[in-house]
């Protein structure tokens with residue numbers, strides 16, 4: 012149909028919930044739909060984009076993938092997101108569908124609200140906001156606040172009006188959702204999954220569409236084509252930040268930080284993983300990911316850590332002109348001891 016708006020799906024969810032994995036599955040099952048991807052990552056190593064490049068060859072070429080690594084997309088709407096969308100829409104070969112992966116720390120609300128900007132409102136609509144949840148992490152209480160600690164902080168600081176940053180993000184990302192994917196169901200039993208579902212639904216008065224998945228493996232018909240036009244309803248899905256700072260106070264991410272550690276080749280992967288596990292536990296690292304070089308191996312090793320769960324696999328050969336190296340992005344709450352973490356990672360390699 013001429014002049015029909017292009018549908019855009021926003022995929023959000025906390026660090027390591029499985030957004031990139033779900034998108035990878037989706038691209039592989041795109042059934043000829045031409046998809047453009049906008050990927051926003053916290054920590055400027057570009058791991059997600061790199062993992063996705065090449066996995067949907069016919070329906071989503073490298074040219075269709077735009078990486079926005081200049082901070083969280085919710086804070087760079089005017090400078091990054093709108094110009095990127097405008098460029099996409101100017102293309103001769105316009106996509107059938109746009110998928111936007113937010114960083115794990117992004118608030119979806121400002122991004123969805125941007126679809127009401129005149130520059131893009133007439134051409135694109137939000138097909139739906141899909142929030143991916145690490146059901147195992149929720150069940151382990153990762154996003155529940157420590158009541159005793161919070162009460163102590165409140166006693167010390169009467170101004171303190173918000174919950175833990177992790178809990179707030181968890182709630183805000185659910186409040187924005189049209190659909191919630193309870194992912195990583197391979198890691199928890201049905202009883203605990205039912206409790207997670209109840210917890211998720213309790214975050215909003217709207218009845219959410221909640222589905223379960225392993226490795227984000229869901230049919231494209233389930234994820235795309237919701238026709239929700241979420242931009243029309245986003246004012247009713249306010250984030251904690253919007254509710255607490257109606258005065259226009261800027262939202263920022265200074266409760267979180269990320270940095271990159273470069274280390275040598277990884278001679279003993281098992282020893283390295285064991286080392287990473289204790290670093291993650293000692294320093295309360297939320298997310299660690301990157302690519303490593305292994306002596307004598309032509310392939311690069313992908314390292315993905317979410318809490319204490321670490322996955323490694325070789326994804327592709329180092330390419331011509333690419334120097335095999337080991338680089339990891341480390342993400343945690345503010346005040347990470349960057350020097351100690353970097354030293355310990357180098358010692359574990």
Ligand SMILES: Nc1nc2c(ncn2[C@@H]2O[C@H](COP(=O)(O)OP(=O)(O)OP(=O)(O)O)[C@@H](O)[C@H]2O)c(=O)[nH]1
Pocket residue numbers: 024025026027028029030031032033052059114115194195196197198224225226227298315316317322
């Ligand atoms: N066991 C298990 N692991 C999963 C599942 N889905 C994803 N993972 C793993 O979880 C890790 C993080 O997955 P990603 O898809 O990179 O998560 P993400 O949400 O894109 O992460 P960020 O972009 O860093 O926020 C990877 O090691 C995945 O292989 C699942 O259903 N079960």
